[in-house]
């Protein structure tokens with residue numbers, strides 16, 4: 001894994017084909033899809049060894065691809081991976097170091113990054129994972145399947161929740177406006193919800209959020225939040241909502257997206273990088289599910305069925321009489 005971090009040098013040229021204001025997710029869909037044109041020795045999906053190689057390549061190169069997408073959009077030179085660093089530290093190095101200065105990865109930040117990667121690695125049959133499985137079930141090229149997963153994750157209903165949470169914190173803007181937004185979240189006639197609170201599956205608490213909160217506290221202690229109004233609002237909103245009986249009664253707790261957004265903001269990532277970081281983490285889950293499916297003897301192409309619920313009989317009307 002550690003020795004496959006570099007991208008084919010020719011692939012760096014793909015980046016310059018994108019506008020510099022392209023969303024990093026758009027770049028990732030394109031570059032990961034393009035890997036299918038570069039690594040022909042690992043695309044025979046009937047060969048378990050080639051599947052293994054494709055999987056290692058995918059997981060090893062994804063941080064490089066995401067970091068290069070980031071560097072491209074901010075106009076800084078690409079930073080090559082360092083194989084003496086661990087996975088999370090190497091990603092931070094590729095995102096934040098510049099040739100002009102020495103960059104030391106802080107162990108607290110790298111630990112928080114590692115936790116974000118680990119907690120987002122897999123979450124059973126969510127939309128993007130099912131997309132990867134469905135694409136892979138036809139025998140498609142492994143890199144193309146992961147590109148399909150990235151495309152699906154891009155949507156705000158899936159990978160975009162931590163971004164939505166940060167946007168909400170920015171909209172709140174200052175600590176004194178928190179009661180107003182809490183009141184709106186409780187108002188039945190107002191569609192506003194507190195982003196980063198509640199979960200469809202975890203009704204008591206989101207176990208991932210517990211771990212993320214610990215990291216958020218460590219990172220905020222390290223970096224300080226005095227100069228960052230978004231982080232000040234986040235801390236105070238968490239406190240006020242947890243004390244409010246409305247949220248306690250409905251079992252609404254901050255979820256993993258609430259804390260991961262805060263950590264990434266504190267680390268200095270722009271919100272446009274939140275979903276690419278999710279994609280890079282989820283690659284581990286996507287590729288594992290893809291491998292598991294193909295290793296199953298007699299696996300078949302996925303074929304969801306459709307139930308027609310429209311009219312059963314409609315009279316034909318001539319075009320000139322419509």
Ligand SMILES: CC(C)(COP(=O)(O)OP(=O)(O)OC[C@H]1O[C@@H](n2cnc3c(N)ncnc32)[C@H](O)[C@@H]1OP(=O)(O)O)[C@@H](O)C(=O)NCCC(=O)NCCS
Pocket residue numbers: 161185186192193194195196197198199200201250252255256257
């Ligand atoms: C995640 C979410 C979609 C789960 O929804 P759900 O399981 O369908 O729960 P419901 O929508 O049935 O909500 C149950 C009750 O809590 C309220 N509620 C749920 N989430 C809320 C929130 N974030 N803010 C305010 N009220 C909320 C609902 O209004 C509902 O109230 P009611 O019983 O009086 O009608 C929902 O909590 C939400 O929209 N959260 C914000 C978005 C978010 O953070 N998403 C990332 C999830 S990892």
